[in-house]
Amino acid sequence: MLKIDLVDQKIVRLLQRDARLSNAELAEAINLSPSPCSRRVRKLEKNGVITGYHARINPAKMGRNVSALVSIKLRRNGISEAQLFEAAIERLDYVTECSTITGRYDYMLRLHSESLDDLEAKLKTELAAIEAIDDMETTIILKSIKKN
Structure with a gap:
């Protein structure tokens, strides 16, 4: 089972609110540099925590x-x-x-x-x-x- 730490949880919460955040904006919001932030997002995607990005329609x-x-x-x-x-x-x-x-x-x-x-x-x-x-x-x- 994938271990989800507090940083990963924050990444997921932020992307749930706004999946259009750039990697730079996301990295800044979680106080991480862009490369490790990108690696964490890719790991979350690869392990099925993040299953896709969607437009929320009214x-x-x-x-x-x-x-x-x-x-x-x-x-x-x-x-x-x-x-x-x-x-x-x-x-x-x-x-x-x-x-x-x-x-x-x-x-x-x-x-x-x-x-x-x-x-x-x-x-x-x-x-x-x-x-x-x-x-x-x-x-x-x-x-x-x-x-x-």
Whole structure:
């Protein structure tokens, strides 16, 4: 297991806040010279601590004004049902997150839609058409307080 020291933790926190920091800016922020800083970042990437750099998008600015969490229960808890469901979800661009969970439901989806009518249509036509699904429960997100 990779040992993550306090300097590595600070690097990760800073890059989570702003992945566009240059190596020089990052090195200055952690009080390290650029070469060792760069080596640490490469090591974090190589060992899978840092898995990528992404642009955080505001869904509303893209015309997706409604965000929701959808809890999904599969008909059967088997590998073939899970594979069928996961393959179907991969094709839906409005689903931005899909996680397996414990409890009454098997999966939690985060999705974004243009309007409540659009959300309803997606739930009733596209999601309901996935044969592996037994039950769905939708929660509309009113306001996101924190995103990392």
